Amino acid sequence: MKISKPRGTRDFLPEETTRRRHVENIMRQVVNNWGYHEIITPTFEKLDLFTLKSGEGVVGELYNFMDKGNREMTLRPELTAPVMRMYVNGLQANPRPLKLFYFENCFRYERPQKGRYREFWQFGVEVIGSKLTDADAEIIALASEMIRAVGIQGDLHVGHLGIIRHVLRDLGSEEQTKIMRLVDKKDDSGLEDYLEEIHASAEIRRNVLELICLSGEDAVLKARQIIGDIEELDHFEELLTLLAAYGVNYNIDFGIARGLDYYTGMVFEIYAEGLGAQNQVCGGGSYQLIQLFGGGDVPSTGFGLGFDRIMEICKIEPDRAVNAVVIATDETRTDAIRVATAMRETIPVYLDIMKRNFKAQLSYANNMNADFAVIVGKREVEAGQVTLKDMHSGEQTQLTLEEAIRQITL
RNA sequence: GCCGGGGUAGGGUAGCGGUUAUCCUGUAGCCCUGUGGAGGCUACGAUCUGGGUUCGAUUCUCAGUCCCGGCCCCA
Known part of the structure; x- marks a missing residue:
């Protein structure tokens, strides 16, 4: 009887495994040089960890199961929540900021397609304990450097959720969420229709639509003209100054919303060519999750890299060992x-x-x-x-x- | 969950109602028991699964499953 592998999983043959390890090692080298420390969390966690973070709705996309003691468990679908849990459980007394990284497999029960598998690998980095722009800048610079180090031409988009939230501050939270979703999808006509539907004021409507298409050198200046001198714009401007110092090329994009509510300020995404519909290789931002898991008011910032997507487009080959x-x-x-x-x-x-x-x-x-x-x-x-x-x-x-x-x- | 395209030896393929299921490659061995890559020969190895139509199905049909791409979602 021939057994096939489970749907959405892959076997890596010797040649491919060598390639993957080679690229992994290059990325490890980079994070090590930036002073980050590796951590490992369990392959499975209590289901609550993820429903708490992402809502009951995620269960449909999880590999969850009941263990023999009737406890609801799930294979991890991502690593930010486990890392925050780990921090609350065992790292709260450590000197801050903590600079951590991980490289592990994750599992999601989704329909496989190009660049999307049911078992996939994430290389992630988190800084815990700094809410400063300096931490945000370092995280973005590190992500860019990792992409660059493996020979990928990435397209970095940087935004700040505080700015669009400021514009939407008078709307209900449900409406805000819906708008953020439309903004994230770049569904401009859908967005206009929805703003119409909820009878948003002419000012909000105009500000949102103008804000999300700002780009280029004077984007911050124009944003100030639209919404005035708010604190978030000062932070964002400082972030851009630091990125320039790191030598990072960026595109300003106030249209990045990154789904869920725990993102607090800076958000960024990196896209790459050659991946079909799943063209995002990296996403991250600053967030606040620790309180949700019973810890203190500790801000974090970090990102996750889609390792499989990187392998899909990464051309670098390991040197063959003399044998x-x-x-x-x-x-x-x-x-x-x-x-x-x-x-x-x-x-x-x-x-x-x-x-x-x-x-x-x-x-x-x-x-x-x-x-x-x-x-x-x-x-x-x-x-x-x-x-x-x-x-x-x-x-x-x-x-x-x-x-x-x-x-x-x- | 939805839409489209596909599943023939380990890999790549031909056949499209009746074949001994084609060829290339691969692997193992021999020609050739102290010198590789070529050649010849031999062996190994396949119709995704289950129903239906038919005297007969790899071929037609339905369902499932898996693969590929897309939608939804994307923490």
Whole structure:
């Protein structure tokens, strides 16, 4: 009976796994250099953690289950909530700000499509304990750097929820949410229709529509003309100054709404070409979740990178490690094991475990694209040496094992 | 949850009512038991699942399932 893999999951074959680890390691290098520390949270959590954060509606998109003690559990659909839970449970007394990152798989029960799987990997970063613009700027700069480091041309959009919320402040919260949703979708005609429908004042209507299409150098100036000198615009302007200092290219976009209510100020998204309908590779912002999970009034800012989408468009290839195959005959098999064991202290070595004849071993070395063959035959054993064969040129010489290793690692 | 396009050896494919189910590639082995890549030969290996129509279904039909793309959603 042949068993297929569950829908929306993937097997990563050796070549692809090597690529993924290579890209992962580059991104780890970046966050390490920025002074962030890795954390690991459970693969499954209590269901409440996510319904508390995102509402009962998310259950439809979760891999939830009842455990044998009748507790409602779910595979994690994201990592921001677990990290905040972890903070409340065990990190509240640590010096702030905390600079954390994670790289883990998440699970969502959704219809798979390009760049969307039921098991997917998120590389995320969170700063806990600073509400300053400096933290926001660092987070955006770090996200940009990670994207850049893996060779992707990203399109960064930065906005600030406080600004559009200021415009909408006189409307009911339900209406605000609906408007934010339409704004996020860039559904301008839908937005106009809805503003009409709720009889929003001419001023609100005009301000919203003008605000969301502002862009370019003088966007902040124009925003001031529309809504006046509010504190949020000062913060936003400062953020842009810091981003410029980091050398980050950005597009101002007051139309980013990022769904849910816990985002408090800065929001950003990074898009990339070549991904079909799911073109967002990174999203983040500043938020307030810790109180929701029973902690204090601690602000955070962070982002999540869609690792699978990055892999989809990332072109970088790992350098292939130089490798060798040790080739033996029947009577020198144990000598070959000793040679391979010694060599493995420095380089990857393949050794025949199929009792193949000499020729077949060499053929295997060729098929697997080995750089060197190290021949350990009767003649070599008697001479206390090995024969090193360069598989690319075909040249070979008999020398001591130490010399052979030195040549290979040159 | 909805819409469209697809499922034939491990990968890529041909056949479209009756075939020994085609070819390429792959893997294993032999020609050739101390020298690889070529060639020849041999072996391995497939009609997504279940109903229906039919004397007979890989082919037609329905349902399911999985894959691909899109909608909804996107924390």
